[in-house]
Amino acid sequence: MVDLITCLDPYDIFITKLKNAVDDIGDRIIPIVYSDIKHFKYFNDTYGYKLGDDLIAEFAELVCKDNSYITGARVVSDNIVTAGYVSNKIPRDDMLKHIRQVNDEIEEYLCKKFKCRRISIATGVYFITAESKDINVETAISNANFARKQAKESKDESVIFFDDTMAERINRELDILASIKDALSDKELMPYYQPKVNSITGLIEGAEALVRWRKPDGTFIYPDQFIPAIEKSGQITDVDYYMYEEVFRFIKNRLDNGEPIVPISLNVSRAHLTTLNIIGKIKDLLVKYPIPTEYVEFELTETSCMENPDSARQFIDAMHELGIKVSMDDFGSGYSSLNLLSEIPFDIIKLDRTFLKSKIPESKERIIISSIVTMSRELGMKSLCEGVETEGQSIFLKNIGCNTQQGFLFSKPIPQTEFEALLI
Ligand code: C2E
Ligand code: CA
Ligand code: CA
Numbered sequence: 121m122v123d124l125i126t127c128l129d130p131y132d133i134f135i136t137k138l139k140n141a142v143d144d145i146g147d148r149i150i151p152i153v154y155s156d157i158k159h160f161k162y163f164n165d166t167y168g169y170k171l172g173d174d175l176i177a178e179f180a181e182l183v184c185k186d187n188s189y190i191t192g193a194r195v196v197s198d199n200i201v202t203a204g205y206v207s208n209k210i211p212r213d214d215m216l217k218h219i220r221q222v223n224d225e226i227e228e229y230l231c232k233k234f235k236c237r238r239i240s241i242a243t244g245v246y247f248i249t250a251e252s253k254d255i256n257v258e259t260a261i262s263n264a265n266f267a268r269k270q271a272k273e274s275k276d277e278s279v280i281f282f283d284d285t286m287a288e289r290i291n292r293e294l295d296i297l298a299s300i301k302d303a304l305s306d307k308e309l310m311p312y313y314q315p316k317v318n319s320i321t322g323l324i325e326g327a328e329a330l331v332r333w334r335k336p337d338g339t340f341i342y343p344d345q346f347i348p349a350i351e352k353s354g355q356i357t358d359v360d361y362y363m364y365e366e367v368f369r370f371i372k373n374r375l376d377n378g379e380p381i382v383p384i385s386l387n388v389s390r391a392h393l394t395t396l397n398i399i400g401k402i403k404d405l406l407v408k409y410p411i412p413t414e415y416v417e418f419e420l421t422e423t424s425c426m427e428n429p430d431s432a433r434q435f436i437d438a439m440h441e442l443g444i445k446v447s448m449d450d451f452g453s454g455y456s457s458l459n460l461l462s463e464i465p466f467d468i469i470k471l472d473r474t475f476l477k478s479k480i481p482e483s484k485e486r487i488i489i490s491s492i493v494t495m496s497r498e499l500g501m502k503s504l505c506e507g508v509e510t511e512g513q514s515i516f517l518k519n520i521g522c523n524t525q526q527g528f529l530f531s532k533p534i535p536q537t538e539f540e541a542l543l544i
Contacts, residue, residue: 123180123193123194125173125176125177125180125194126176126177126180126181126194126200127177127180127181128180128184128192128193128194128200129191129192129193130193131193131194131195133191133193134191134192134193134201134203135257135258137190137191137203138150138152138190138191138203138257138261139257141190141191141203141205142248142253142257145205145248145249145250145253146250147208147250148205148206148207148208148250149205149206149207149208149247149248149249149250150190150203150204150205150206150247150248151203151204151206151215151245151246151247151248152201152202152203152245152246152247152248152260152261152263152264153183153201153202153203153204153219153243153244153245153264154195154199154200154201154243154244154245154246154261154264154265154267154268155179155183155199155200155201155202155223155241155242155243155244155268156197156198156199156200156241156242156268156272157175157179157198157239157240157241157242158240158241158242158272158278159240160172160175160197160198161427163175163234163236163239166236167234167236171234172198174234175198175230175234175239176194176197176198176200178230178233179198179200179226179230179241180192180194180200182222182225182226182229182230183200183202183222183226184200184202186202186204186222188204188205188206189202189203189204190203190204190205191203195261195265199265199268201261201264201265208249208250212247212281215245216279216281219243219245219279220278220279223241223243223278223279226241227239227240227241240278241278242268242269242271242272242278243268243271243278243279243280244264244265244266244267244268244269244270244271244279244280244281244282245264245267245279245280245281245282246260246261246263246264246267246281246282247281247282248260263282263286263287263290264282266282266286266289266290267280267281267282267286268280270286292345292349293348293349296341296345296346296349296350297349297350297353297355300346300350300355300358300359301355301358303333304358304359304362306336308333308334308335308336309331309332309333309334309359309362309363310331310332310334310366310535310536311329311330311331311332311363311366311367311370311536312329312330312331312332312533312534312535312536312539313327313328313329313330313384313533313534313535313536313539314327314328314330314526314531314532314533314534315327315526315530315531315539315542316328316385316504316524316525316526317524317525317526317530318523318524319514319517319518319521319522319523319524319525320518324382324542324543325382325383325524326382326383326384326385326417326524327382327383327384327385327539328384328385328386328387328419328526328533329363329366329367329384329385329386329387330343330387330533331343331347331359331363332533333346347359347389351389351390351391354391356389356391356392357389357391357392357395357398359389360386360387360388360389360392361401363386363387364386364401364402364405365405365408365409367384367386367416368405368406368408368409368411368416369409370384370536371384371409371411371415371416372409372410372411374540374543375411375412375415379540379543380543380544381415381543382415382543383414383415383416383417383445384415384416384417385416385417385418385419385447386416386417386418386419387418387419387449388418388419388420388424388435389424390421390423390424390427390428393420393424393428393431393432393435394428394431398435399434399435399438399439402439402442402444403442406442412443413442413443413444414443416444417444417445417446417447417467417468418435418439418444418445418446418447419446419447419448419449419470420432420435420436420446420447420448420449420466421448421449421450421453421454422448422449422450422451422452422453422454422460422472423450423453423454425448425460425464426454426457426460429460429463429464432464433463433464433465436464436465436466437465440465445467445468446466446467446468447466447467447468447469447470447504448460448461448464448466448468448469448470449470450470450472450506451469451470451471451472451492452471452472452474452475452492453472453474458495461495461499461501462499466501467501467502468501468502468503468504468524469492469496469501469502469503469504470504470505470506470526471489471492471493471503471504471505471506471522472506472507473505473506473507473527474507475488475489475492475505475507476489476505476507476508476509476513479509479510479512479513480510480512480513480516481512481513481516486516486520489505489516489517489520489522490520493517493520493521493522494520494521497521502523502524503521503522503523503524504522504523504524504525504526505517505522505524505525505526505527506526506527507526507527507528508525508526508527508528508529508530509527509528509529510529511529513527513529514529
């Protein structure tokens with residue numbers, strides 16, 4: 121039996137052949153090359169599954185063409201892993217150049233054949249050497265896969281070799297996954313609040329809730345250090361929900377005590393958006409903490425909307441029925457599709473902080489930012505710019521009619537008590 125789409129070895133045969141090859145390694149090395157096509161889902165959605173399968177088949181054949189090839193398999197979807205012998209005399213830099221070149225050729229060929237604008241391959245490599253030949257081959261493959269994911273996330277390197285710093289990262293991620301559940305039940309996670317300021321009045325008109333993890337020893341773990349790991353494991357939805365509950369309770373307490381409060385926005389992770397019971401969970405929270413819905417907002421990232429436009433639309437429609445506003449977060453940071461803006465009825469566009477490059481925005485920056493602000497206004501959406509750090513940026517944004525600003529110029533994300541002190 122072979123893999124039906126690619127004619128490669130089935131995965132279990134791949135493992136057996138790889139184990140045998142490792143036994144015979146001698147003084148050679150075996151690079152495990154793990155590749156996939158970036159945005160393959162987009163290709164599938166645009167060109168259809170039949171062509172998607174053809175692309176995988178062709179891709180697999182080309183990836184496996186190298187002369188030292190021993191075996192190759194399709195692990196899942198468009199993920200192809202191959203293994204072959206290479207002399208230990210070949211410098212790693214030369215191998216890197218070689219794989220980049222092979223990938224470039226495959227990309228060019230596939231683009232022509234499938235008549236699409238761009239195909240990019242992400243590749244991760246793990247080297248089994250005579251010294252490391254006792255490694256479990258499944259671990260070696262998952263290391264190569266880990267390097268591939270780094271390559272997929274990286275903006276400037278599409279081929280990445282696994283190294284020791286990645287091994288440390290894997291261990292850190294495993295620690296996080298093992299401890300997040302207890303951290304939630306022990307309330308080590310908490311919302312910090314970053315004010316949003318009205319460009320004209322300079323007053324706080326809202327805030328974004330951002331998660332912070334405070335360890336019992338008082339040290340903090342920031343979202344960028346733990347969210348990627350728990351996104352992969354799916355536990356991000358627990359964290360999101362925990363944050364929603366903390367914030368709903370906070371708003372209700374303020375209102376019950378007759379204290380002032382502003383709308384608070386909450387982040388919706390990509391994984392959460394596709395599990396549509398998120399809508400049911402939000403409705404349940406509104407029953408448990410009955411608050412006027414104008415006090416909560418949700419933020420969907422541009423990337424997760426691009427990946428799941430139907431779920432995004434369903435989510436927004438449901439929120440609008442409840443009277444809750446939704447913003448498009450990190451606008452401009454991903455593969456922006458202006459179409460998305462006309463198709464999905466966002467209330468607010470949050471311009472990603474990477475738009476603000478200079479302390480006083482220079483001409484090209486000004487043109488780009490003001491065009492987006494004008495476009496949002498004409499589409500009936502409000503605009504908010506993130507990452508405002510200087511007076512010069514703030515004045516510029518006010519002058520071009522950007523409604524709201526958020527950034528270190530006004531405040532970093534702060535603990536609840538500090539935030540409450542600002543609400544007078
Ligand atoms: P984000 O939603 O884009 O949040 C804004 C991030 O930008 C925050 O980082 C904030 O501290 C940072 N920031 C704000 N103003 C400035 C500025 O003027 N300059 C610079 N350089 N940075 C600024 P943080 O809190 O580390 O959060 C990082 C990301 O983690 C967030 O990006 C969001 O994607 C994610 N995140 C945070 N909390 C949650 C959560 O509760 N649930 C989910 N799903 N994601 C969260
Ligand atoms: Ca956000
Ligand atoms: Ca953002």
